[in-house]
Amino acid sequence: MPQRSARVRAHAKVNLSLKVLHKRPDGYHEIRTVFQTIGLHDILDIEFQPSKKTEVSIEGMDIPDNLIGQAALLFFDETQTTGKVRFRVEKKIPMGGGLGGGSSDAAAVLLALPVLAGRTVPLPDLMRMAGELGSDVPFFLVGGTVLGLGRGEELYPLPEAPAWPLLVLAPRLQVSTPEAYRALGRELTSLADVSKLNVLQSFVWGGRLSDLENDFEAAVFGIHPELDVWRQRLVELGAPAARLSGSGAALFGVFPDRAVLERALPRFPSEQLQVLPTQVMNRARYRAGWLRSLSEHVNGSQWPPQSRYGK
Numbered sequence: 001m002p003q004r005s006a007r008v009r010a011h012a013k014v015n016l017s018l019k020v021l022h023k024r025p026d027g028y029h030e031i032r033t034v035f036q037t038i039g040l041h042d043i044l045d046i047e048f049q050p051s052k053k054t055e056v057s058i059e060g061m062d063i064p065d066n067l068i069g070q071a072a073l074l075f076f077d078e079t080q081t082t083g084k085v086r087f088r089v090e091k092k093i094p095m096g097g098g099l100g101g102g103s104s105d106a107a108a109v110l111l112a113l114p115v116l117a118g119r120t121v122p123l124p125d126l127m128r129m130a131g132e133l134g135s136d137v138p139f140f141l142v143g144g145t146v147l148g149l150g151r152g153e154e155l156y157p158l159p160e161a162p163a164w165p166l167l168v169l170a171p172r173l174q175v176s177t178p179e180a181y182r183a184l185g186r187e188l189t190s191l192a193d194v195s196k197l198n199v200l201q202s203f204v205w206g207g208r209l210s211d212l213e214n215d216f217e218a219a220v221f222g223i224h225p226e227l228d229v230w231r232q233r234l235v236e237l238g239a240p241a242a243r244l245s246g247s248g249a250a251l252f253g254v255f256p257d258r259a260v261l262e263r264a265l266p267r268f269p270s271e272q273l274q275v276l277p278t279q280v281m282n283r284a285r286y287r288a289g290w291l292r293s294l295s296e297h298v299n300g301s302q303w304p305p306q307s308r309y310g311k
């Protein structure tokens with residue numbers, strides 16, 4: 001088989017809503033979240049060549065221990081495949097922002113590499129591999145608007161959110177996820193206190209913007225008060241909802257239309273923040289993008305990934 005290559009887009013996510021429940025015996029926290037893919041994306045160029053020896057190289061990232069390499073090695077290991085794979089990454093998603101950049105890159109590898117290597121990996125196996133790489137990785141195999149339970153890896157697609165224009169603000173600071181969980185301390189939402197989940201249920205059922213919530217805000221804004229100032233500015237400039245994404249430090253504002261968003265853009269100082277206008281990306285467009293990127297190499301059994309128990 002000759003060398004095969006693809007250029008794929010790894011999209012970012014925001015958490016439209018995020019409730020953190022108790023800490024579990026395995027050390028993770030039980031969460032209830034609504035994930036949403038957005039237009040903002042990294043670009044990955046992937047080249048695969050069959051070879052008796054596995055070699056993975058990555059250009060464009062200065063982090064040696066990144067999830068792209070880990071995802072590739074996991075694929076080779078699990079499928080007992082060998083090969084040379086080269087990644088070139090154009091990073092657009094700010095790191096450490098709660099936007100899922102690293103997780104999305106890893107999921108992109110799990111979606112593209114089997115196709116380039118001519119292997120069919122059933123969806124349950126892909127999901128398990130994704131979950132091993134990180135709690136947010138499985139979501140990027142699905143895309144769109146998705147309810148995430150457990151540590152975020154148990155996924156149920158929801159009716160799509162409207163194509164809201166979004167303004168993402170990525171401050172030039174990073175919040176470590178484990179640190180953010182630790183900072184939550186006693187402010188966890190107890191399962192026994194059902195009323196705390198009512199707002200999430202209400203959002204899932206009704207899609208009202210006033211029902212967006214993120215449990216990390218109090219703790220993370222306590223450490224970085226300037227984040228709440230930016231959040232409030234998003235609201236003042238016309239976003240009916242503005243929230244922290246994941247454990248931060250990125251914020252997003254949901255805007256009623258493009259014109260209001262465009263007027264808000266120059267009101268944020270680009271020396272302190274990356275100001276990234278984008279929009280909600282639904283599952284149909286997310287999947288169509290994947291199919292387009294891989295269409296040259298894909299065969300019927302490979303895409304979309306299917307359950308081995310399916311038809």
Ligand code: C5P
Pocket residue numbers: 027028029030031133134135136150151152177178181
């Ligand atoms: O799964 P992931 O590698 O992204 O998680 C990083 C860290 O964040 C975990 O080691 C854990 O400390 C914390 N975490 C958590 N509960 C979750 C997800 C992550 O406590 N649901």
